[in-house]
Amino acid sequence: MNLLNVINRLRKTTNPPTEAKSAGSSIVHFGILGASRIAPDAIIKPARCHEEVCIKAIAARDLGRAAKYARKWSIPKVYGGQGGYQDLVNDPEVDAVYIGLPNSLHCEWTIKALSAGKHVICDKPVANNANDTRRMFAMAAEKNLVLLEAWQPRFHPALHRMKDIVDCSELGSITSMHAHFGIWGNVMFPGDDIRYHYDLGGGAFMDLGPYPLNVMCYLTSSNPTVECARAICRPKSTQVDRRMETRLIFADTIPATIIVDHALEGWGPFRLLPRWVKITLKVECEGGTLEIWNYPLPSLWHTITVTPKRGRRRVERCYKRQGDRGEEWWSAYRYQLEAFVDKVKRRSPMAWRSAEDSINAMQVIDAVYTKVRLINDFQNATDAYRM
Structure with a gap:
């Protein structure tokens, strides 16, 4: 692998090209809970180069921070302040939620998102303990929704x-x-x-x-x-x-x-x-x-x-x-x-991390x-x- 190929690969990995969204299939619209440092690499950039995904909304505890984050990453809808997380979860235009909040909030907001009928990608560790983890995946199974712990390797x-x-x-x-x-x-x-x-x-x-x-x-x-x-x-x-x-x-x-x-x-x-x-x-x-x-x-x-x-x-x-x-x-x-999108669309993924x-x-x-x-x-x- 020569140096030019490495540089070119890293350039695309860290700043992927924007893929035209597919007109022939439904788009999975994501909302992001938490204006975190990990979200750009974990979901925003990958969504750019996925023809079936777009980022619809961002929620943060501070509305000003959420708005600034949205401007930087071209996210159309912003939620913040008291009730901002719940407002995003309730948004009928959001199909799936990425949760990048502190670990202690993973279970709470995963349960709330699943209860609202949203598929969920939750950052690792998926919960604080095994009992909460069981509750979360039991809820996903009950609702026939996809829940994935985001351990990307x-x-x-x-x-x-x-x-x-x-x-x-x-x-x-x-x-x-x-x-x-x-x-x-x-x-x-x-x-x-x-x-x-x-x-x-x-x-x-x-x-x-x-x-x-x-x-x-x-x-x-x-x-x-x-x-x-x-x-x-x-x-x-x-x-x-x-x-x-x-x-x-x-x-x-x-x-x-x-x-x-x-x-x-x-x-x-x-x-x-x-x-x-x-x-x-x-x-x-x-x-x-x-x-x-x-x-x-x-x-x-x-x-x-x-x-x-x-x-x-x-x-x-x-x-x-x-x-x-x-x-x-x-x-x-x-x-x-x-x-994740393959699972949401009932296709067989190349790899999966089970409950x-x-x-x-x-x-x-x-x-x-x-x-x-x-x-x-x-x-x-x-x-x-x-x-």
Whole structure:
């Protein structure tokens, strides 16, 4: 892959071309709850290049902020202030809702959106605990609506390629796994970020843990038990984890370690040089190792390194698989939106994240927090975030 191709792909990935909307089929009109930083990449840009999707409305707690956001992203309808979220959910022109609110509000507004007859994409983690997750998917099933937890790597060809390598037995059975996902959060996020507030569903494992956990569940086709866990809390906090290390057992016999960290230590002499991010996942097998770098955002850049015990080491990249719909420049979020629209329109998606996947993952997250006695049961969000 030469440099020009990489630049061209990244340009389209981060600023996709606008696709003409299909005149021959119905458009899925989205409303967005929360003028968040993630929404442009997660739903607004993918919608631009999907012929069957458009963004119809935005709601934020502050009407002025919602209006500014709408102008920037060319969203025609704006809701805000007291009752703004509910007004968007009730809008008859909105078919589906993207929820990018703090974790502690995911269940509440997913239930309200489903009750109003809207399909829902809810940012990960889909809820604060497994009980809420069950309620949400039970409501979706009752209403015959589509609910998807937005864990976008599941839809990207890079992860599918890893699964192919594991399943073809090229390297033999998996014997162990290790993942590390750390960021320099002190610089990347402001000090009052929602990730750092217990009552808003904050914590490093709630924020970063779903990425490696879900990759491991997918590769092993199993759900783990939690053997042990250790948390380091944020300064001046006894409830919000800054770093979490946990040991899991998959398929009864496969040990795995996950480390997530909101405040990576520096590197170099005296650890003074900043380390922005660490995103590695290694799978040890009987006949060698399989490693992926950048599994959270594989559409930007990733490497899949296969190191057999006998044979030559190789490095792969997979942005589109032969026979699949899509383009090499599609982001993981764009692949995810494709699957969601397919479900809404009763077509068969190339990949899917089921209710059981989300419920099982949330049970593991519950178990991790229970092990360290930081129970993730945020029943009441602060009044500042309630509408």
